[in-house]
Amino acid sequence: MLVRIGVKKLDDLYSDVPKEFLHKGAYALPDALSEQEVRTYFEALDRLNARMKVFVGAGAYDHYTPAVIPYITQRSEFLTAYTPYQCEISQGTLRYIFEYQSMICELTGMDVSNASLYDGPTAAAEAMKMAVACAKKRTRVLLSRSLLPHILKVVETYAKFHGVELGYIPAPEGQTSLDGLQAGLATGDVAGVIVPEINRYGIVEDHSGFADAVHAAKALLIEYCDPSALAVIKSPSEWGADIAVGDAQSLGLPLCYGGPYIGFMAVKKEYMRKMPGRIVGQTVDQEGRRAFVLTLQAREQHIKREKATSNICSNESLMALWVTIYLSLTGPEGLREVNRLSSDGAHYLYAELLKTGRFEEVFPGKPFLKEFVLKPKEFPGFMQQRLEKAGLFAALDTEEGYVSFCVTEKRTKEEIDQLVHIVKEG
Amino acid sequence: MQYYDKLIFELSKKGRTGYSLPVNKFPPAPELPVELRRETPPDLPEVSEPDVVRHYTNLSQMNFGVDTGFYPLGSCTMKYNPKINEEIAALPGFNGLHPLMHAGLVKGALKVYQELGRALSAITGMEAFTFDPCAGAHGELTGLMIMRQYHLNRGDTARTKVIVPDSAHGTNPASAAVCGLEVVEVKSLADGRIDVEALKPLLDETVAGIMMTNPNTLGLFETRIKEIAKLVHGVGGLLYYDGANMNPLMGMVRPGDMGFDIMHLNLHKTFSTPHGGGGPGAGPVGVAKQLVDCLPDLRVSGFHGNFGILLRAYAYLLMLGRQNLKEVGQYSVLSANYIKESLKDVYKLPIEGVCKHEFVFDGLIDDGGHDGVPGATTLDVAKRLLDYGFHAPTIYFPLLFHQALMIEPTETESKETLDAFIDVMHQIAAEAAEDPSILREAPHRTPIRRPDETAAARNPVLKFKDA
Numbered sequence: 081m082l083v084r085i086g087v088k089k090l091d092d093l094y095s096d097v098p099k100e101f102l103h104k105g106a107y108a109l110p111d112a113l114s115e116q117e118v119r120t121y122f123e124a125l126d127r128l129n130a131r132m133k134v135f136v137g138a139g140a141y142d143h144y145t146p147a148v149i150p151y152i153t154q155r156s157e158f159l160t161a162y163t164p165y166q167c168e169i170s171q172g173t174l175r176y177i178f179e180y181q182s183m184i185c186e187l188t189g190m191d192v193s194n195a196s197l198y199d200g201p202t203a204a205a206e207a208m209k210m211a212v213a214c215a216k217k218r219t220r221v222l223l224s225r226s227l228l229p230h231i232l233k234v235v236e237t238y239a240k241f242h243g244v245e246l247g248y249i250p251a252p253e254g255q256t257s258l259d260g261l262q263a264g265l266a267t268g269d270v271a272g273v274i275v276p277e278i279n280r281y282g283i284v285e286d287h288s289g290f291a292d293a294v295h296a297a298k299a300l301l302i303e304y305c306d307p308s309a310l311a312v313i314k315s316p317s318e319w320g321a322d323i324a325v326g327d328a329q330s331l332g333l334p335l336c337y338g339g340p341y342i343g344f345m346a347v348k349k350e351y352m353r354k355m356p357g358r359i360v361g362q363t364v365d366q367e368g369r370r371a372f373v374l375t376l377q378a379r380e381q382h383i384k385r386e387k388a389t390s391n392i393c394s395n396e397s398l399m400a401l402w403v404t405i406y407l408s409l410t411g412p413e414g415l416r417e418v419n420r421l422s423s424d425g426a427h428y429l430y431a432e433l434l435k436t437g438r439f440e441e442v443f444p445g446k447p448f449l450k451e452f453v454l455k456p457k458e459f460p461g462f463m464q465q466r467l468e469k470a471g472l473f474a475a476l477d478t479e480e481g482y483v484s485f486c487v488t489e490k491r492t493k494e495e496i497d498q499l500v501h502i503v504k505e506g
Numbered sequence: 507m508q509y510y511d512k513l514i515f516e517l518s519k520k521g522r523t524g525y526s527l528p529v530n531k532f533p534p535a536p537e538l539p540v541e542l543r544r545e546t547p548p549d550l551p552e553v554s555e556p557d558v559v560r561h562y563t564n565l566s567q568m569n570f571g572v573d574t575g576f577y578p579l580g581s582c583t584m585k586y587n588p589k590i591n592e593e594i595a596a597l598p599g600f601n602g603l604h605p606l607m608h609a610g611l612v613k614g615a616l617k618v619y620q621e622l623g624r625a626l627s628a629i630t631g632m633e634a635f636t637f638d639p640c641a642g643a644h645g646e647l648t649g650l651m652i653m654r655q656y657h658l659n660r661g662d663t664a665r666t667k668v669i670v671p672d673s674a675h676g677t678n679p680a681s682a683a684v685c686g687l688e689v690v691e692v693k694s695l696a697d698g699r700i701d702v703e704a705l706k707p708l709l710d711e712t713v714a715g716i717m718m719t720n721p722n723t724l725g726l727f728e729t730r731i732k733e734i735a736k737l738v739h740g741v742g743g744l745l746y747y748d749g750a751n752m753n754p755l756m757g758m759v760r761p762g763d764m765g766f767d768i769m770h771l772n773l774h775k776t777f778s779t780p781h782g783g784g785g786p787g788a789g790p791v792g793v794a795k796q797l798v799d800c801l802p803d804l805r806v807s808g809f810h811g812n813f814g815i816l817l818r819a820y821a822y823l824l825m826l827g828r829q830n831l832k833e834v835g836q837y838s839v840l841s842a843n844y845i846k847e848s849l850k851d852v853y854k855l856p857i858e859g860v861c862k863h864e865f866v867f868d869g870l871i872d873d874g875g876h877d878g879v880p881g882a883t884t885l886d887v888a889k890r891l892l893d894y895g896f897h898a899p900t901i902y903f904p905l906l907f908h909q910a911l912m913i914e915p916t917e918t919e920s921k922e923t924l925d926a927f928i929d930v931m932h933q934i935a936a937e938a939a940e941d942p943s944i945l946r947e948a949p950h951r952t953p954i955r956r957p958d959e960t961a962a963a964r965n966p967v968l969k970f971k972d973a
Contacts, residue, residue, distance in 0.1 A: 081840055081844045081921060082840070084844060084847050084848060085840075085843045085844060085847050085860075086847070087843075087860070090836045090839075090840060091836075092860075093836065093839045093840060093843060093860055094758060094759075094839070095860060096726075096727045096729055096859070096860055097727055097729075097758070097759055098729065098731075098732060100732075101731075101732075101759050101760075101763055101764050102758060102759060103757070103758060103759060103760055103763070106828055107628050107629060107757065107828045107831055108624075108628040108828075109625055109628050109629070109823070109826075109827060109828035109831065110625070110824060110827055110828070111827050111828065111829065112824075112825060112826060112827025112828070112829045112830050113824045113825055113827060114825075115588075115590050115825065118590060118594070118821050118824050118825055119590060119593070119594070121824065122594045122597060122817070122821060123597065125614035125615075125617055125618060126597040126598070126599035126600055126614055127599060127614065128599075128613040128614030128617065129599040129600065129602075129603055129611065129612055129613065129614040129615055130607070130610075130611040130612070131598070131599060131602065132602070132604070132607070132611065134602070134604050136604055136606060138606055139605075139808060139809075140604055140605050140606070140808075140809065142602075142604070146524070146525060146555075148524070148555055148558055148559055150596070151559070152558075152559065152562045152563070152566075154592060155562075155563070155566045156571050156572075156573035156574070157566035157567065157569035157570070157571050157573070157574060158566055158569060158571070158782070158783055159571065159573075159587070159592075159780045159782060159783075160571030160572035160573045160574075160587055160780050160781065161569050161570060161571040161572075161781065161782075161783045162577075162579060162582055162584060162781035162783065162784060163781075163783070163784040164783065164784070165579070165898075165900075166570070166888070166892060166897060166898050167954070167957060168889070168892055168949050168952035168953065168954055168955065168956070168957075169507065169568075169569065169570035169892050169897065169952055169953075170568075170569055170570065170783075171509075171565070171568035171569070171953055171954060172565040172566050172567070172568040172569030173569055173783040173784070175513065175565050175568070176562070176565060178513070178968075178969070178970075179513060179514050179515070179970070181968055181969050182513075182515065182969035182970040182971065183548075183550060185969045185971070186548040186549050186550055187548045187550075191968075191969075192966075192968050192969070193968070193969065195784070196785070198640035198641065198644060198807055199640065199807055199808045199809075200808060201807065201808040202640070202644075202806070202807055202808070209684070230805070230808045230809065231808070233805040234805050234806060234807065234808060236805075237651070237804055237805050237806055238684075238806075241650075241651050241654060241684075241685045241686050242684060242685070242686050243686045284538060284542050286539075286541060286542060288541065310544070310548065311544070311547065311548060312538065312543065312544055313538065313542055313543065313544055314541075314542055314543065314544055314545070315544055315548075318544065318545060327808070334601045334602070334814075335601070335602060335603055335604050335605065336600065336601050336603065336813055336814045337600065337603040337604075337605050337607075337612065337615050337809070337810055337813040338605030338808060338809025338810045338811070338813055339605075339640065339786070339807070339808075339809060339810065339811055339812040339813050339814065339815075340640070340785075340786035340812040340813075340814050340815060341808065352966065352968075358784065359966075359968060360968070361962040361963070361966050361967055361968050362962065362967035362968075362972070362973055363957045363958045363959065363961050363962035363967070364957065364958055364961070365954040365955050365956060365957040365958070366955045366956050366957075366958075367954075367955060369509065369511070369954055370511055371954040371957035372957075373957050373959050373962050375959065375962040375963050375966060375968075376963055376966065377963075378963075380676075381643070381676040381677050381679075381680035382676040382677075382903070383676070384676075384680070385676050385679040385680060385689075386679035386680060386682060386683040386689040387683070388676070388680045388683070390680065390684065391643045391644075391646065391647055391677050391680035391681040391683070391684045392641070392643055392644075393641065393642065393643045393676075393677050394641035394642060394643065394772075394774065394781075394784055394785040394786075394787045395641070395784055395785045396640070396782075396785045396786045397782050397783040397784035397785045397786075398780075398782030398783055398785065398786060399782075399785075399786060401562075401783070404514070405558060405562060407550050407551075408514050408524065408550070408551050408553055408558045408561075409523070409524035409525045409553075409555065409558055410523070410524075410525045410550070411522070411523050411524075411525070411550050411551060411552040411553070412547045412548055412549070412550045412552070413523060413552070414523050414524075414525035414527075415548075415550070416547070417527050418527065420530070420535075421527055421528070421530050421532075423535045424530055424532035424533065424534055424535045425532050426535070427532070427533075427535035427536070428532045428533060428535075447536075447538050447539055447542060449538075468611070473604055473607060473611070476606055489527055489528070492528070492531075493531045493532060
C-alpha cells in the first residue's frame with residue numbers, strides 16, 4: 081500500500097503536518113484491554129451504581145420496555161446505518177421514520193412531524209426559535225413557570241445566545257394562569273408561548289381559552305407534552321396548538337441516566353417549511369413503486385447553511401424506531417392501559433401517603449395522572465435516606481420545597497405498600 | 507435486498523395487540539374531568555408481536571449498514587462498531603439510572619464521565635470536557651456559546667462575528683446563526699487550504715473566533731494553522747475545532763497543541779459508536795484551561811447528554827488503549843491515500859499530494875459524454891456503486907467542486923475490501939466511458955430505483971393519512 085502511495089513509512093503520510101505538532105511520547109491513556117477485561121471492568125463500574133425502584137419522574141419516566149424493542153433496534157441494518165442519504169438502500173430507515181412521523185401526528189393531532197430532535201427541552205428551544213422566525217418582528221417568547229425546571233434552563237440557554245427575550249407566565253395555583261398569560265401577551269411583542277399539558281407538579285393543566293388569547297395576539301401556541309399521556313388527555317391539536325413538542329422517552333425508552341432520549345416536534349401544516357430537522361416524505365420510484373425520501377431539505381443546514389431553520393444534523397433516529405415499535409406493540413388500547421395502571425397506582429400512593437399524616441396536599445383536587453407533589457410536614461431528609469436504603473428512589477425535592485412522586489405501570493402494589501410503610505414508620 | 511411494501515398501519519386489525527400488562531390491583535383513580543379528556547383516540551396500529559417483528563425485520567432488509575458492507579461516506583467516519591460496546595451500554599445498573607439520582611447513587615456512571623473526560627483530554631490536549639451535547643452540531647452550538655460566554659465574561663460585547671471557511675460543514679455556519687453570531691466566510695486557495703491573506707483583513711475586535719476543521723473537508727491538513735492561530739489570537743479571537751475530522755489525528759496530533767481553544771468530538775464517528783440511522787450520537791465539547799469557567803452555566807440538554815453513547819465510546823477507548831491509538835490515525839490515512847492513488851487515473855483529483863483520512867475527487871475524467879450524449883455525473887457514479895454492494899461516498903460536498911465525490915474509508919477496512927472497492931470504481935469508470943447510460947439509469951439492483959424527489963417536495967405526503 082505504501083508503495084502505491086509512494087511513501088516509505090506510515091509516518092511519511094504526515095509529512096504535511098508541521099513537526100512541532102506531531103505528538104511526541106506516549107499518550108496519558110490506560111493500557112489496552114482485551115474484550116474480556118473490558119467487560120469485567122464495566123461490570124464492576126455497573127455494580128457501583130445503586131439498583132433502585134424508581135418512584136420519580138420529573139421529565140424521565142420508568143415505563144416498561146417490551147423485549148421486542150431492543151431485539152429489533154439492535155439489528156445492525158438499522159443500528160449501523162447513517163442518515164438515509166442514499167434512499168435506494170435506506171428504505172428501512174426511511175419507512176420507520178415515516179411511520180414514526182405518522183404516529184406522532186396521531187398522538188398530537190398535528191399535521192406534520194419531523195424525524196426527531198435531541199430531547200424534550202431542546203425541542204422546546206427549537207420551538208421557541210421557530211416561533212420567533214415565524215413572527216419576524218416580534219421577539220419575545222413566554223414560558224409558563226409550571227414547566228419542569230430542566231426545560232426552562234435549556235430554553236433560557238438557547239434564548240440568551242439566540243437573542244430571544246423571555247417572559248414568564250405565573251402558575252400560582254398549580255396551573256398556568258390564563259390571566260397571567262393575557263397580561264404577558266399585552267405587551268404586543270410576543271411571538272410564541274410555551275405551556276405544559278402536564279406540568280412540574282404532575283397536574284394536567286386546563287388550557288381553555290389559551291389558544292384564543294395567544295392567536296388574538298398573533299403568537300404561536302406551543303404545547304409541551306408527555307406523548308404517553310396523550311392517549312388519554314386532550315391532544316395539543318384539541319387545545320388549538322400550533323406546535324407540539326416534548327420528550328418521547330416516556331414511550332418505552334430506558335432511563336439510562338438521561339439519554340439517549342428523543343425530542344419530538346409536530347406542527348400545523350402552515351409552519352411545515354419553518355420546522356427544524358429531517359422530514360421523510362412519500363413518493364414513487366421510476367417503476368411506480370411506493371418509495372420514501374428525505375424531503376423539504378431546503379430548510380436544512382447542508383443546503384441553507386447559516387440561513388437554515390436549525391443547525392441540527394444527526395438526531396435520535398434509532399430512538400424514533402424505538403418509539404415506533406413501542407407504539408405498534410401497545411396500540412391505542414395498550415397505551416390507554418399503561419396510563420390507567422400508572423394513574424391508579426399513583427392515586428393509590430397519593431391517598432396512602434396522606435393517610436400517614438406526614439404530608440399536606442399542595443393542590444387539592446387538581447387532576448393528575450402518574451405524577452404528583454406533596455408538602456412534607458417535617459424535614460424530608462431522613463425519610464429520603466430510609467427510602468433510599470430500602471432501594472426506593474422517591475420523594476424527590478422540588479425547588480418549591482415539595483417532594484415529588486411518580487408511579488408507572490412498573491411499580492407493583494407491594495412496592496408502593498413498602499414505600500408507604502417506610503414513610504409511616506417515620 | 508428485497509422490496510417490501512407494507513407500512514405498519516396497513517397490518518392493523520381491530521382489537522389486536524402485542525402488549526400485556528400486570529393485573530391492576532389498585533382501586534380505580536378518579537376519572538379526569540371531561541374537559542381535559544381526549545375526544546378521539548389516536549389511530550395507532552393494532553398488531554400482534556409476530557406482526558411487529560416480521561414487519562421491522564423486513565424493513566431492515568431494505569437497509570445498508572456498516573455491518574452490511576463498505577460505507578466510505580466522507581466526513582462521517584463509518585468505522586466498524588464493536589459489539590461489546592452494545593452489551594456494555596445495556597448493563598442494567600447503567601440503563602436503570604434515573605437522571606436525577608444524586609451522586610451517591612450513580613458512582614459508576616460518574617466514574618465513566620470522569621475517566622472518559624480525562625482520556626479525551628489526553629487525546630485532544632484540552633483541559634476539560636462537557637458531555638451534555640447530543641450530536642456534532644449540538645457540540646458546535648455549545649462550543650460557540652462557550653466562546654461568546656468567554657468574551658462576555660470579560661465584558662467584551664462587541665465580538666459578534668465568527669469566521670467560517672467556505673469548505674466548512676454546513677452545520678458550522680448554521681450553528682453560528684443559532685448562537686446569534688454573524689457568519690463571515692473566508693475563501694480557500696487553489697490548494698484547498700484557507701487563504702491566510704484573505705483572512706487577515708477580516709480580523710478585528712468584532713471577531714469572536716474562527717471555526718475550523720483540520721484536516722479540512724477536502725481531507726487536507728491546514729499547514730498554516732500555527733500562523734492562523736497566531737493571527738486570530740492576536741485580535742483576541744478564539745479557535746474552534748470541528749471534531750468531525752478528528753479520526754486521522756488520533757494518536758498523532760492534538761488540536762490543543764495546534765492552538766485550538768474549543769472543540770467538539772463526534773463520538774459516533776471517531777469513537778466507534780453506531781450511527782443508528784442518523785443518531786443518537788454524542789458531541790462532547792472540550793475547552794482549554796482559560797475557558798473551563800464558562801462550562802457550568804450552559805445547559806444545552808435536559809440532563810447529562812447521551813450517557814448510553816458515552817459508555818460505548820469509553821469501552822472502545824479502553825480496548826484501544828495508549829498502545830493502539832496511533833493505528834487509528836495512521837491506518838485511516840493509509841486507507842484514504844491508497845484509494846486516492848489507485849483511482850486518480852480515472853477520477854479527477856483536483857489537488858495532488860498526501861491527504862489525511864478522506865479526499866475529494868471532482869467526478870470522472872472521462873464521463874462518456876459525446877455528441878449530445880450526456881456524460882455520467884457524480885450522482886450516477888454513486889448510484890452505480892449501490893449496484894455493486896457498496897455504500898456511496900458523500901457527494902456534492904464540499905461545495906468547492908461541482909462533481910465532488912468525498913471518500914473516507916476508515917481504518918477498520920482490510921486491504922481486500924479496499925481493493926474490491928478500487929476494482930469496482932475502475933469498472934464503473936470503464937462503463938461510463940463506454941456507455942454512460944448504464945450509470946445514468948443506475949441503480950438497477952436495489953429495492954427501489956431513483957424515486958421522484960421533486961414530487962415528494964411539491965406534494966408533501968408526510969404521514970400515513972396524507973396518502
